[in-house]
Amino acid sequence: MKIKENLDSYLKYVSNWEEKIGSFLEFDISRTKGMSTVEGQLAGIPFGVKDNFAVEGFNITCGSKILEGVSAPYTATSVAKLQAAGAVVVGKTNLDAFGMGSSTDNSAFKITNNPWDTNRVAGGSSGGSAAAVAAGIVPFALGSDTGGSVRQPASFCGVYGLKPTYGVVSRYGLTAYASSLDVVGVVARTVEMTKTVFDTMKGQDIKDNTSVSHPGSRNNGDVKKIAVLKIEDGSLSDDVAKSYLESRKLLEKLGYDIVEIELPSLEYVVPVYYTIATAEASANLARYNGLRYGYRSKNGNDPGEIMQTSRDEGFGDEVKLRILLGTYVLRSGFQDQFYHKAQKIRTAIRNEFDKIFELADLIMMPVFPTAAFKHGSKDLDPFQQKVADRYTCAANLTGLPALAIPSSIENGLPVGVQFTAPAFEEDRLFNIAKVLEKDFPSPLAPGTKNWSII
Amino acid sequence: MKNSKTKAKYQTFIGLEVHIHLITESKVFCGCRNVFGSEPNTNVCPVCMGYPGVLPSLNEEAVKKAYQVAMALNCHLNEKAVFERKNYFYPDMPKNYQISQFEFPFGVDGYFDLELADGSTRKIRIHDVHLEEDAGKMIHEGSQSKLDYNRAGTPLLEIVTEPDLVTGEEAEAFVQQFRQMVRYLGVTDGNMEEGSLRCDANVSINEFGKGLGTKTECKNLNSSRFIKKALEYEIKRHTKVINSGDKIIQETRLWDESSSKTSSMRTKESSNDYRYFPEPDLPPYWPETKFLADIKESLVELPGIRKNRFIDEYGINQQQALFLTSEKSMADFFETVVEGDIEDKSLPGTVASWLSGNVQKILNNSGQGIEESSLSPRRLLSILNMIKKDKISTGIGKKVLGLVFEADKDPEDIVKNMGLDEGPDESEIFRIVSDIVDANPKVAEAIRDGADKQIGFFMGQVMKATSGKANPGKIQKLLREKILTGPEKN
Numbered sequence: 001m002k003i004k005e006n007l008d009s010y011l012k013y014v015s016n017w018e019e020k021i022g023s024f025l026e027f028d029i030s031r032t033k034g035m036s037t038v039e040g041q042l043a044g045i046p047f048g049v050k051d052n053f054a055v056e057g058f059n060i061t062c063g064s065k066i067l068e069g070v071s072a073p074y075t076a077t078s079v080a081k082l083q084a085a086g087a088v089v090v091g092k093t094n095l096d097a098f099g100m101g102s103s104t105d106n107s108a109f110k111i112t113n114n115p116w117d118t119n120r121v122a123g124g125s126s127g128g129s130a131a132a133v134a135a136g137i138v139p140f141a142l143g144s145d146t147g148g149s150v151r152q153p154a155s156f157c158g159v160y161g162l163k164p165t166y167g168v169v170s171r172y173g174l175t176a177y178a179s180s181l182d183v184v185g186v187v188a189r190t191v192e193m194t195k196t197v198f199d200t201m202k203g204q205d206i207k208d209n210t211s212v213s214h215p216g217s218r219n220n221g222d223v224k225k226i227a228v229l230k231i232e233d234g235s236l237s238d239d240v241a242k243s244y245l246e247s248r249k250l251l252e253k254l255g256y257d258i259v260e261i262e263l264p265s266l267e268y269v270v271p272v273y274y275t276i277a278t279a280e281a282s283a284n285l286a287r288y289n290g291l292r293y294g295y296r297s298k299n300g301n302d303p304g305e306i307m308q309t310s311r312d313e314g315f316g317d318e319v320k321l322r323i324l325l326g327t328y329v330l331r332s333g334f335q336d337q338f339y340h341k342a343q344k345i346r347t348a349i350r351n352e353f354d355k356i357f358e359l360a361d362l363i364m365m366p367v368f369p370t371a372a373f374k375h376g377s378k379d380l381d382p383f384q385q386k387v388a389d390r391y392t393c394a395a396n397l398t399g400l401p402a403l404a405i406p407s408s409i410e411n412g413l414p415v416g417v418q419f420t421a422p423a424f425e426e427d428r429l430f431n432i433a434k435v436l437e438k439d440f441p442s443p444l445a446p447g448t449k450n451w452s453i454i
Numbered sequence: 455m456k457n458s459k460t461k462a463k464y465q466t467f468i469g470l471e472v473h474i475h476l477i478t479e480s481k482v483f484c485g486c487r488n489v490f491g492s493e494p495n496t497n498v499c500p501v502c503m504g505y506p507g508v509l510p511s512l513n514e515e516a517v518k519k520a521y522q523v524a525m526a527l528n529c530h531l532n533e534k535a536v537f538e539r540k541n542y543f544y545p546d547m548p549k550n551y552q553i554s555q556f557e558f559p560f561g562v563d564g565y566f567d568l569e570l571a572d573g574s575t576r577k578i579r580i581h582d583v584h585l586e587e588d589a590g591k592m593i594h595e596g597s598q599s600k601l602d603y604n605r606a607g608t609p610l611l612e613i614v615t616e617p618d619l620v621t622g623e624e625a626e627a628f629v630q631q632f633r634q635m636v637r638y639l640g641v642t643d644g645n646m647e648e649g650s651l652r653c654d655a656n657v658s659i660n661e662f663g664k665g666l667g668t669k670t671e672c673k674n675l676n677s678s679r680f681i682k683k684a685l686e687y688e689i690k691r692h693t694k695v696i697n698s699g700d701k702i703i704q705e706t707r708l709w710d711e712s713s714s715k716t717s718s719m720r721t722k723e724s725s726n727d728y729r730y731f732p733e734p735d736l737p738p739y740w741p742e743t744k745f746l747a748d749i750k751e752s753l754v755e756l757p758g759i760r761k762n763r764f765i766d767e768y769g770i771n772q773q774q775a776l777f778l779t780s781e782k783s784m785a786d787f788f789e790t791v792v793e794g795d796i797e798d799k800s801l802p803g804t805v806a807s808w809l810s811g812n813v814q815k816i817l818n819n820s821g822q823g824i825e826e827s828s829l830s831p832r833r834l835l836s837i838l839n840m841i842k843k844d845k846i847s848t849g850i851g852k853k854v855l856g857l858v859f860e861a862d863k864d865p866e867d868i869v870k871n872m873g874l875d876e877g878p879d880e881s882e883i884f885r886i887v888s889d890i891v892d893a894n895p896k897v898a899e900a901i902r903d904g905a906d907k908q909i910g911f912f913m914g915q916v917m918k919a920t921s922g923k924a925n926p927g928k929i930q931k932l933l934r935e936k937i938l939t940g941p942e943k944n
Contacts, residue, residue, distance in 0.1 A: 052506070052507075053507065054500075054505070054506065054507040060506050060507070062506060067506065070506070072505075072506075072507075073500050073505060074500050074505075076507060171509060172507070172508070172509050173507040173508075174507055175506040175507045176507070176509075176735075178734075179734035179735050180734035206511060207509060207511055208509050208511075208735075209509070209510070209511055209512055209735065209736050209737060210509075210734070210735060210736070210737055279731060280731075280734055282541075282729075283539050283541050283549075283550075283551045283729075283731070286541065286543065286549060286550035286551055287504040287506075287548060287549045287550055288506075289543070289545075289550060291545055291601065292503055292504070292548065292601075292603075293505070302599065303545035303592070303599050303601075304543070304545065307543060307545065327729065330541070330729035330731055331727060331729065332727045332728075332729065335731070339731060
């Protein structure tokens with residue numbers, strides 16, 4: 001249904017669903033006036049942007065009190081490219097503060113609920129983006145994926161979640177959590193939309209020296225042989241295990257050449273991820289000190305004290321935990337034991353993946369061991385949530401592209417499956433996703449519908 | 455100043471950390487202008503202010519200049535240079551980490567040939583040359599602290615020496631000669647007052663043969679003279695402490711010029727753990743062979759080498775050569791003038807003495823550098839040519855020089871317009887006088903017979919023939935000589 005012709009009912013729909021799920025921190029369709037005239041592949045398509053991206057005209061809070069009320073003085077390259085193709089930013093979506101979390105419960109501002117069950121989380125950290133797309137408010141939204149932050153919520157909400165090859169989409173304007181792991185990701189309702197958004201954003205950017213131009217697929221994105229990760233009993237919830245097995249059967253039925261593999265290095269993914277990510281985060285988040293912008297504490301007599309109290313009062317617990325951990329692993333005298341060792345293991349993990357790709361076009365593995373869990377720590381406490389990142393973090397440590405695809409509904413909740421490809425082989429991911437989409441398209445949560453052009 | 459007792463008992467080790475501000479169009483990681491003296495917080499953008507989401511983008515111009523210095527210091531150039539984050543909190547540092555280089559800087563293991571007071575040279579080893587970003591400035595005004603981020607993100611090159619200097623005097627000489635070199639390279643203006651060249655000094659003493667002692671670091675050394683004074687103070691202090699049986703505490707000390715003393719700023723225990731790690735926003739820098747070859751090719755002749763060449767090639771003395779090569783602009787000026795008339799073998803000497811004398815005197819008074827003054831090599835050569843051809847006297851030449859500086863006009867025009875031109879020289883006037891007298895034998899005869907007034911006739915004729923340029927007194931003198939000698943007898 002086109003928003004343009006039904007603006008009032010769209011706005012009513014949005015406010016109804018927002019009341020239930022709270023996916024946006026800022027939503028303002030009025031700002032789109034005069035902006036929907038741009039011709040382009042995405043002309044008039046509304047989208048949400050995770051609130052750790054800079055978009056001029058909107059705030060950039062990163063879900064943290066320390067950046068409350070800060071407005072972005074510039075626009076991220078990825079967002080600007082989409083705007084140039086005609087897409088229109090309608091708002092900023094909720095997130096775990098600075099992208100740190102798997103539930104979006106670590107936002108300083110509001111809770112985001114899963115459109116399939118409002119007692120459950122939408123996942124995280126890009127939970128707002130995934131919930132907004134799943135609720136039909138926008139056909140796609142941008143997220144950031146440092147350790148699975150796009151793929152896990154996409155999977156929890158029954159939509160597509162792409163984590164591109166590291167460096168293919170400019171990070172300029174995406175607030176850094178862990179610079180060597182962060183990528184700009186896409187949450188979308190369809191494979192076609194995911195691909196279009198990705199193709200629009202990709203490319204080298206002089207403002208991001210780690211960005212690269214995309215060389216294209218080496219084999220036209222052809223997929224014949226798929227390596228399927230062997231899962232130890234008890235690693236997945238029953239629902240997810242069942243869905244995973246069905247995905248494998250479906251691939252076999254569709255005629256793909258299946259080979260079962262093991263990835264022993266997955267064992268190290270979580271500790272290595274948390275060592276590197278927190279080390280980088282401890283430096284990346286040092287700039288928030290209340291002096292130039294953002295929250296400034298009233299307690300403190302000199303600039304040094306004000307920095308301390310502002311950070312103490314402005315950051316949430318999860319962020320403080322990670323800053324402390326990162327500071328610890330970088331201490332002089334301990335770098336070899338932690339940070340440098342983690343980097344070596346990181347290389348070993350990448351080598352293991354490369355080996356698999358010598359014999360297969362893609363690797364299939366789960367996204368997350370469970371479907372969407374309940375708010376609070378009832379289902380999974382924060383530590384268990386971190387341990388559960390093993391399947392998603394691998395793609396960030398290796399820099400490889402990965403896509404979460406809706407695979408089934410189990411007990412009323414969507415479950416997804418993940419494919420990982422060699423570097424720059426996003427097309428293989430889109431190809432397999434299109435095939436599977438025919439069998440099982442992104443499911444509509446009860447009471448939702450899809451809105452399209454502004 | 456040297457304490458003979460110290461010299462006998464202890465060995466001194468001085469190492470310097472010199473920071474130079476590189477001259478570039480824009481800052482090292484963003485497009486903001488890199489200039490000194492703008493209104494506070496006007497040369498800033500989201501990148502150098504450390505806004506959420508920004509990334510550094512490396513300025514190639516700064517990289518080139520860093521390599522120039524590393525090459526001029528005979529450094530080994532790392533195959534791969536890596537930027538790292540140096541983490542510490544300070545209000546004037548927008549990101550609360552500084553992008554710098556640590557394990558793999560652009561250049562390592564170099565040396566600098568220091569010219570000592572006795573004319574000999576000694577190699578001072580260079581530990582490394584690395585590129586980093588500067589911080590902003592915090593200004594305290596009463597109960598307020600104000601922050602100016604214009605300087606934040608401007609390119610800073612740090613040069614670290616090994617502890618090879620042994621006296622405050624040597625350290626001062628090093629900074630002066632190093633400053634001259636980097637100004638020659640054109641990578642910095644080297645202005646210590648504006649902070650374009652800053653220096654921290656590490657010093658320790660120990661009994662001979664026992665290696666380095668416990669060091670202290672001196673900061674706030676805003677001139678090369680302060681470096682000498684602070685180090686001499688510290689060496690004395692170390693000696694006194696050690697002689698009394700106490701130990702030196704490793705610490706950072708601030709030089710206070712007004713009291714001519716250093717005082718403790720922070721001890722090692724309270725110093726930061728910088729938690730260096732590779733900057734993930736900047737990939738390692740792999741300089742291409744051609745890129746480095748082009749920089750090497752473009753390196754200018756350094757002052758010491760140029761000085762020796764001046765002595766050999768132009769036959770000028772050590773003193774003059776030293777003066778001429780002290781600034782690249784002066785040396786370039788000298789060579790341009792000399793090249794203007796390569797036939798004239800006495801020209802280099804003349805130019806050298808004019809530049810070191812008359813010209814420098816005027817420049818000293820105006821505080822200008824020669825390159826910004828209105829004297830061009832062509833203008834100086836023109837003055838010297840007029841003197842050489844007796845068109846003007848040396849005295850008039852000096853006057854014309856002064857007027858060139860004042861009026862920014864060509865010397866020929868000044869001479870012409872102000873009538874400083876002496877017209878035809880004496881032999882020329884004599885030739886004209888002879889011709890006219892010989893052509894009018896009867897008038898000459900009449901004058902010899904006493905009709906002295908008739909000389910006016912000749913005066914008029916000669917003046918006309920020389921377009922009024924000839925000196926009347928000179929004409930009359932020559933006329934009388936000619937008339938008195940009578941007609942040619944042959």
